[in-house]
Amino acid sequence: xxxxIKALAIATSLLFSASVLAEIxxxxxxxxxxxxxQDDISKLFLGKDKSFPGGAPAVxxxxxxxxxxxxxxxxxxxxxxxxxxxxxKLVFTGKGTPPKDAASDExxxxxxxxxxxxxxxxxxxxxxxxxxxxxxx
Amino acid sequence: MIRYQANLSQNQSRLVHATDKRCYSLVMGHxxxxxxxxxxxxxxLAFSAQADINFSGFATxxxxxxxxxxxxxxxxxxxxxxxxxxxxxxxxxSDLGDGLSATVQMxxxxxxxxxxxxxWAYLSYDATEDWRLLFGRQRAPMYLYSDYLxxxxxxxxxxxxxAVYDAPFDTFDGIGSIYSTTVGDSFVTWHMIYxxxxxxxxxxxxxxxxxxxxxxxxxxxxxxxxWLTLRGAYFQANAYIPLNEAPAGTAVSQIAALQAGWATTxxxxxxxEIGIDDDKITFAEFGMQIDYNDWVIxxxxxxxxxxxxxxxxxxxxxxxxxKRMDSVMLHATYGNNKDSSxxxxxxxxxxxxxxxxxxxxxxxxxxxxxTLDVDEDFxxxxxxxxxxxxxxxxxxxTNTEDDVLGKDVKLFQxxxxxxx
Numbered sequence: 001x002x003x004x005i006k007a008l009a010i011a012t013s014l015l016f017s018a019s020v021l022a023e024i025x026x027x028x029x030x031x032x033x034x035x036x037x038q039d040d041i042s043k044l045f046l047g048k049d050k051s052f053p054g055g056a057p058a059v060x061x062x063x064x065x066x067x068x069x070x071x072x073x074x075x076x077x078x079x080x081x082x083x084x085x086x087x088x089k090l091v092f093t094g095k096g097t098p099p100k101d102a103a104s105d106e107x108x109x110x111x112x113x114x115x116x117x118x119x120x121x122x123x124x125x126x127x128x129x130x131x132x133x134x135x136x137x
Numbered sequence: 138m139i140r141y142q143a144n145l146s147q148n149q150s151r152l153v154h155a156t157d158k159r160c161y162s163l164v165m166g167h168x169x170x171x172x173x174x175x176x177x178x179x180x181x182l183a184f185s186a187q188a189d190i191n192f193s194g195f196a197t198x199x200x201x202x203x204x205x206x207x208x209x210x211x212x213x214x215x216x217x218x219x220x221x222x223x224x225x226x227x228x229x230x231s232d233l234g235d236g237l238s239a240t241v242q243m244x245x246x247x248x249x250x251x252x253x254x255x256x257w258a259y260l261s262y263d264a265t266e267d268w269r270l271l272f273g274r275q276r277a278p279m280y281l282y283s284d285y286l287x288x289x290x291x292x293x294x295x296x297x298x299x300a301v302y303d304a305p306f307d308t309f310d311g312i313g314s315i316y317s318t319t320v321g322d323s324f325v326t327w328h329m330i331y332x333x334x335x336x337x338x339x340x341x342x343x344x345x346x347x348x349x350x351x352x353x354x355x356x357x358x359x360x361x362x363x364w365l366t367l368r369g370a371y372f373q374a375n376a377y378i379p380l381n382e383a384p385a386g387t388a389v390s391q392i393a394a395l396q397a398g399w400a401t402t403x404x405x406x407x408x409x410e411i412g413i414d415d416d417k418i419t420f421a422e423f424g425m426q427i428d429y430n431d432w433v434i435x436x437x438x439x440x441x442x443x444x445x446x447x448x449x450x451x452x453x454x455x456x457x458x459x460k461r462m463d464s465v466m467l468h469a470t471y472g473n474n475k476d477s478s479x480x481x482x483x484x485x486x487x488x489x490x491x492x493x494x495x496x497x498x499x500x501x502x503x504x505x506x507x508t509l510d511v512d513e514d515f516x517x518x519x520x521x522x523x524x525x526x527x528x529x530x531x532x533x534x535t536n537t538e539d540d541v542l543g544k545d546v547k548l549f550q551x552x553x554x555x556x557x
Binding site for chain 1: 181193195226228230240242257260261266269271273276282285287288290292311313317319322324396413464523526527556
């Protein structure tokens with residue numbers, strides 16, 4: 001009986017999270033031909049790497065809010081609090097600057113569509129032909 | 138980090154230039170110093186008229202008290218005190234283009250009566266994508282947490298273990314070079330510095346003195362692979378500490394009296410040993426940090442060699458373990474700090490006791506060196522609770538057992554820490 005309740009609880013929580021969490025698309029300019037892995041994405045968004053695998057300079061664009069939290073969890077394996085602590089170590093010591101935040105999926109998409117050096121992320125349902133999806137999380 | 142943008146308007150910029158001219162005409166007058174400051178400010182403002190300024194900051198508001206009636210420890214006593222460990226800092230940073238940026242960090246500490254001071258003030262230049270040079274006032278990266286020592290939000294304690302983190306100074310004026318690059322799956326940072334620290338009131342034992350640490354040179358090498366960070370550091374400096382400027386009645390003034398006394402004896406070499414005038418001091422550190430899933434394990438071992446001064450060598454270490462549970466983290470730390478002197482009287486075979494005037498000097502020196510020696514074990518139990526996106530609550534209990542002085546001090550602290 002106890003096991004059954006537990007199993008049910010897990011199933012419910014899985015269903016629940018599936019319905020709440022949308023898929024995130026990592027996007028670049030359509031002219032960017034690089035193969036970009038999750039590891040590359042993590043290095044770029046943590047400021048540990050500053051160029052695409054092909055060598056071109058890369059500028060990550062973050063987002064605040066729920067999608068930002070979700071990206072931190074899925075791509076960087078860190079909570080938003082941990083990310084804030086991580087960047088405060090770099091910002092206040094001259095070692096780095098956090099990525100700029102886009103205000104919305106639309107803004108992130110427009111920025112990336114207009115600049116081959118940018119990499120960002122948006123809700124996968126908002127993707128259109130102006131950007132190229134390199135990975136879905 | 139919430140980042141505010143400030144942009145001066147054209148009008149303000151013109152105004153600044155007008156002020157600029159007036160200032161130059163005043164130079165040579167007796168208000169020269171004032172006008173130089175005004176000119177400097179005016180040119181900074183005029184300069185920033187073309188660039189965006191990002192503001193960010195951090196704060197710690199912490200209160201604490203010791204348990205015993207007569208226990209005074211790290212600035213705390215038996216009365217609950219909200220100023221000793223509290224601090225506010227604001228940082229302004231401006232990207233000037235072409236890889237150059239200017240950063241100023243003003244910090245006000247409760248322990249300094251909230252007198253704001255420049256903790257950092259530097260120009261940085263990105264020579265390459267991996268290599269950044271810093272010119273100006275910055276932090277000497279001595280310990281694992283040195284760089285962001287005051288940014289309590291960035292780590293689990295209210296402050297890293299103070300029995301270990303007790304170098305006499307932490308900032309310097311000079312040049313820093315930070316080279317960081319990825320090597321395979323790991324990330325390596327090589328931070329070198331050269332400069333000088335010329336603080337006017339450095340805490341030395343029970344007083345503050347106008348010290349100088351020149352030719353400060355050294356660096357740290359940090360290797361990070363995902364969940365594992367290893368770090369080593371080495372620094373050296375030439376120290377000038379004017380013991381004879383200590384106010385009468387302090388322990389340091391007694392040391393100065395001993396120095397003056399020995400100078401008149403055949404053992405003048407002991408006076409040289411006591412005095413700190415261009416004496417080389419060295420510091421070495423090794424640190425390790427594991428951040429794996431919900432567990433954090435940190436450890437550091439340090440060695441401060443002051444053997445050419447009256448002050449004892451310091452050997453210290455700690456290990457800290459923390460466990461994250463959603464927004465709460467529980468942590469425990471254990472460590473030891475051992476300060477040990479090389480006793481000067483036996484070192485120079487000074488006969489003691491002899492029944493002569495030398496006895497007072499020899500006895501006094503032995504006593505002082507005994508008093509300076511410390512062997513303290515400490516443990517800290519604490520909690521961090523991230524109840525807000527930018528603010529964390531922290532509470533800590535630290536027990537320090539000092540074997541040499543035979544005392545056992547308990548310190549309770551609670552606080553809020555923030556970045557903004």
